[in-house]
Amino acid sequence: MLGFLNSIFLPLLVASLIPLLIHLLTRKKLKFVHFSSLRFIQEKERKRMKRLRLKQILLLILRMLIILFIVAAFARPVWRGEMSGSAKAHERTYVIIAMDNSYSMGQESGGIELFTRAKAEASHIISMLTSGDELSIMAFNDEPTLLTEKPTRNFRMAEEMLDTLSLSGGGTNIASAISLALSLSDESKLLNKELYILTDNRASGWRKLVPLREKQPSIRIFAIPFEAETDDNRGIVTLEFPHTILERGKPATVKLLARNYSGKRRNGVLASLSVDGRRVSQASFDRMPAGSESSVNLSFRAPAGGFHSGFAELEEDNLMMDNRYFFVLRVPERIKVLVVGDSESEYLFPKLALNPTGADTSYISVDAINSSRSAGQLLTDYDVLLVSGATTLSDEFISRLTSFVESGGGFLFIASNKSDMDFFQESLFHRLVALEFEKQKPSSGFLTISSFDIEHPIFEPFREIGELPEVHFYWNVRARNYSGYRTIASLSSGDPLILESKAGEGKILIITSGSSREESDIATSALFVPLLHRSVQYLSGNIARFEEPETVSTYITRTIEGVPAGSRLTLAHPGGKQEYLEPVYIGSNIAVKIKPLSTPGIYSIFSGDSLVDMFAVNVPFDESDTEKLDKKQIEKEFPLTFIDPESNIDEFILQARFGKELWKTFLWIAFILTVLELALGSIYRKPKE
Structure with missing residues (x-):
């Protein structure tokens, strides 16, 4: 449909009648005089005049059309098709x-x-x-x-x-x-x-x-x-931390995985690692093939205990935001452990596993006492109590142990074939979380670990390989009526190997087989040291971990331990902005739900002035793909x-x-008509008198 944008010029279209008016006003009325001698010539002249009038009419029409198209061009004619909507497309x-x-x-x-x-x-x-x-x-x-x-x-x-x-x-x-x-x-x-x-x-x-x-x-x-x-872009896909014990001051290596999104191979791309705002390591990729992933290792020393943040970074390219990968790790604070057993030979293996050198600089400090001298022992200075190879314990010590656990202490009990399991069943665990024990010896010679909860924090060092080292158990106690406990590892007989529960504010772990040579070969396996370290860290609430980063634009739920009820929680953003969080209490823990965040970086959660949680947020790496639409x-x-x-x-x-504007087309038509008018007028000029 044809329309006009500058309709104010439309009244000027009457100007196209000017040639007609001029023609009518200048037309002369001739007087005819008849001569008999011209009768035959008159017939020929009449035919010639008819042709002349036809050509004059054509010239008149051309001149009118020239003016018509020029004026219409100023009115900006448009042709409205499907894409240009209705005839009212020029409206609001x-x-x-x-x-x-x-x-x-x-x-x-x-x-x-x-x-x-x-x-x-x-x-x-x-x-x-x-x-x-x-x-x-x-x-x-x-x-x-x-x-x-x-x-x-x-x-x-x-x-x-x-x-x-x-x-x-x-x-x-x-x-x-x-x-x-x-x-x-x-x-x-x-x-x-x-x-x-x-x-x-x-x-x-x-x-x-x-x-x-x-x-x-x-x-x-x-x-x-x-x-x-340019499509010159490389981005970090992930950062893999070692599934090993992370101790302060000890070296650790991380694996940086990056992708080259460009269509050309890149050599010698520099990568670096920064922790707590300080660059601690850098290395170069030998080569990064086009469109594929490459890796490089970066080493650092674990800093002091507590939360630490940092980022891995690639050198500059055409898109910088995917060149950084933020992370948070937690290094255990100093953990004080008290080991109790009948004699040093009974608790020697656990003690050496936790602190093999006995150095006071280790993040785990271990004190050991004989169970016979435990009655007057104060527990308030310790984070975790480990009982291994104790036949019985005094009532006074059991009372202190119960209060210690209920007030937030960690308790690790390793069963022994020398322990009076009926005593511990009645005197200790009925005060904490009740269960029953029954000693047994495998009929097949030994038992092995048949299943375990790979997501549990104490098995985190083995998560990458997906299995535990093989251990033979020659003796164990069978747990019965343990509904208040959760099984996190089982033996091939179907009996629990490791049980977990909570009493008050504290955590309990029970291992149903001992570490002596008569009971198992766990002390000489690759399982023993990391298992005890992670168990002590877990029980103390001071576990070493690499916090899995969150992603921008996703909902986030954080679970925080050890925060008093009624605490006011604040989320601190990377740019300094703060917002209050609404906590949801789950037992002694707190869960907070955080709306999708739009900025990558490090986020911290405070209870008052105390830092209680920290997490990293990274960009989604699939956005870095340079494939064109x-x-x-x-x-x-x-x-x-x-x-x-x-x-x-x-x-x-x-x-x-x-619609599509036609003013240029109209001017071209006017120009062509003008050329035709000039050509027609020059050929058929009025004869000279």
Whole structure:
């Protein structure tokens, strides 16, 4: 359908009648005089005049059309097809701008971030809006967020909000942005609706568009993809910490896994490791093949006990945000353990496993006493009590032990064939968490470990290999009626090997077989030392661990131990922002749910002024993929139009909104008609008198 943008010029179309008026006003009425001698010539002249009048009429029509097309060109004629909407396409329009603020928009083109270019283009689109139009702005990464709660006509305020928008650490989900835009479009009463998606040209963000393909949107959708000048990008996929005992001051090695997303091989890429703000290690990749993963090892010494944060980093490329991988690790504070047994020979193996050198510099400090002298022993100075090879214990010591556990101490009981299990059953465990014991000797000669909870913290050193070293057990006690306990490892007979429970604020671990040569060969196996270390750390609540990082734009749940009821918890963001958390009490622990975070980095949780938890948040590495989107394929599968950001976007938008402008075509037609008029007039000039 033909329409006009500058309809104010349409009344001037009457100017096309000027040639007709001139013709009528200058026309002369001739007087005919008949001569008999010219009768035969008159018939020939009549035919010639008919041809002349026809040509004059053609010239008149050409001149009228020339003026008509010139005036119409000034009125800016447009042709409205399917993409340009109804005949009222020039009326009020509801515009939605969707700004991609995923971290891949941090790429550069000509020294300028794609995100900066996209914001400038969004401002330009806003400047094209007129009175009566409405505007909504959203930022989207994995999820969309409206900057304007309702459609607004305050375009200056909208531009100010756009200026405050910054990059996030999230990925790209075009489908979520379009879904929100469709909902907003359905709520708008304006007939003309347009969605502008300003994003990069990566395919990863469009993969979730599939569920929307069946929808026929009530809004014209335009995508403006900005392209980086180079695909030179490498990103860290993960950082693997050793599944070994992490002690302060002791060396440890981490494995950095990185991917080369570019189409060219890179050699000698530098990687570094920083802990607590200080660079502690660096190494280079020998080579990084195009499109594949490579690894390099970085070494460091575990710092003092407590929470520590850091990051691994690759050298600079065209996208920096995926070059850092944040992490949090916890090194055990000094743990004081009291070992109790009938004699040194009974508790020698556990004592040596916990502190083989006896040095006071070890993070585990071990004191040992004979059970016969335990009556007056104070337990308040210790974190964990380990009983191994004790026949019985005094009532006074058992009372102190019970209070110690209920007030938060850790208790590790290693059964022995010399222990009076009936005594411990009645005098000790019935006060803590009741169960029954029955001594037995395997009929097959020995038992082995048949199953274990690989997710339990005490087995974390073996999580990578997925199995425990083989151990032979020649003697054990069978636990019965132990419903108050949880089995975390079982023997091949089906009986529990390790049981766990809680009494008051404290934790209990029971190992149902001893460490002497008559009971098992565990003391000489690769299981014994890490098992005791992790058990002591776990019981003291001071366990060494590498905190598995969270990911940007995901919901986070943190479980915190040892926080008093009624504590006020605060989450500290990397940039210094703080927010209060609502705790949920689960027994003696606290769980907090944290909404998706948009910035990668280190986050800390405080109870008052005390640091109680720390975790890292990293970017989703799939956003780093440089694979380019297939525009033609997307346009086939979904009703949208791509706009080249290097093209004349003003003209494209106006054509899409109002139709294809024809003023140039009209001027060309006027020019061609003028040439025809000149040619016709020169050939058929009026004869000279």
